[in-house]
Amino acid sequence: MTALKNQVKIFSGEASNYLGEEITQELNSPLGSVNIARYSDGEFQPSINESVRGFTIFIVQSTFPSQDNLMELLLIIDAAKRASAYKVVAVMPYFGLARQDRKDKPRVPIGSKMVANILTAAGADRIMTMDLHAPQIQGFFDIPVDHLDSSVIFVPYIKSLGLKNLKLAAPDIGASKRVREFAKFLNVEMVICDKERKRANEVASMTIIGDVKGYDIVLVDDICDTANTLVKAAALIKEKGANSVRAVCTHPVLSGQAYTKIHHSELDELAVCNTIPVKNNQTPKVKVLSVATLFADAISNVANNGSISSLFKIDPATQSHLKL
Numbered sequence: 001m002t003a004l005k006n007q008v009k010i011f012s013g014e015a016s017n018y019l020g021e022e023i024t025q026e027l028n029s030p031l032g033s034v035n036i037a038r039y040s041d042g043e044f045q046p047s048i049n050e051s052v053r054g055f056t057i058f059i060v061q062s063t064f065p066s067q068d069n070l071m072e073l074l075l076i077i078d079a080a081k082r083a084s085a086y087k088v089v090a091v092m093p094y095f096g097l098a099r100q101d102r103k104d105k106p107r108v109p110i111g112s113k114m115v116a117n118i119l120t121a122a123g124a125d126r127i128m129t130m131d132l133h134a135p136q137i138q139g140f141f142d143i144p145v146d147h148l149d150s151s152v153i154f155v156p157y158i159k160s161l162g163l164k165n166l167k168l169a170a171p172d173i174g175a176s177k178r179v180r181e182f183a184k185f186l187n188v189e190m191v192i193c194d195k196e197r198k199r200a201n202e203v204a205s206m207t208i209i210g211d212v213k214g215y216d217i218v219l220v221d222d223i224c225d226t227a228n229t230l231v232k233a234a235a236l237i238k239e240k241g242a243n244s245v246r247a248v249c250t251h252p253v254l255s256g257q258a259y260t261k262i263h264h265s266e267l268d269e270l271a272v273c274n275t276i277p278v279k280n281n282q283t284p285k286v287k288v289l290s291v292a293t294l295f296a297d298a299i300s301n302v303a304n305n306g307s308i309s310s311l312f313k314i315d316p317a318t319q320s321h322l323k324l
Contacts, residue, residue, distance in 0.1 A: 013061030020060040022292035053084040063096035081123035089126040093275035098133035116140035131250040163216040213241030224249040227258040234266040
């Protein structure tokens, strides 16, 4: 990994401080100091405790709920710009509101487009993120977007499991393109779980398209929120005769009773990335893989005007970013 230039500093918001520390350790660079002053009514004010004049600034902050995490990122961006930073890069491993990427019914916002507008207005010069729920969200920005892919983490991990009769599964139609890319590299077949929803976070029915009997199935998805889809898919796949069922999922939202559902489900394991902090993990079935090396490489290459196209390729032989 190439060392960072002197005119680069890395900071993080409170919600992603754990990841900011991992990334800076990978880069052998100190994590910049940010202080958050809080008022009794809940208002907060970040302050950068060192000079950033003329520096390219990377701010690591995932914008998962509460939305204070997004507001904190915006305020730090504004503080850096007003302190004469040369450029500001928002490093958002998890891009919140990405599920609001279109008008799917009357009189609703397109939340991800609004966030793109706000980030640009706040002064972000570049966005670095991972596994957007809808890849076309990149088009909502008029500034560069580096869209990293979790395949360089999950493909080597799946191979390391040594499953003898592997087949990949998409938990819904929307995940089929992502799963197809994984399946091509691993040279295995895939199946699709076709689900119908009554409303958000509630699966009404599900059917399996393809044969799972006698196979070791790995479900692939980008977000695990309530875990309803994964749990229902795992149960149906096991019912259809699969030997085992695992899942890999980039962003561990894991809200409500998700941990309990996973623990009592047919899933043998759920591997997730640490784009969101995994707190109060109540089951040994949840395994966390770090994205720190991948983001450190991307930051290093951007800072040193290098190419990051290699980080988008599924090639674990040369680009394995697995860190257990």
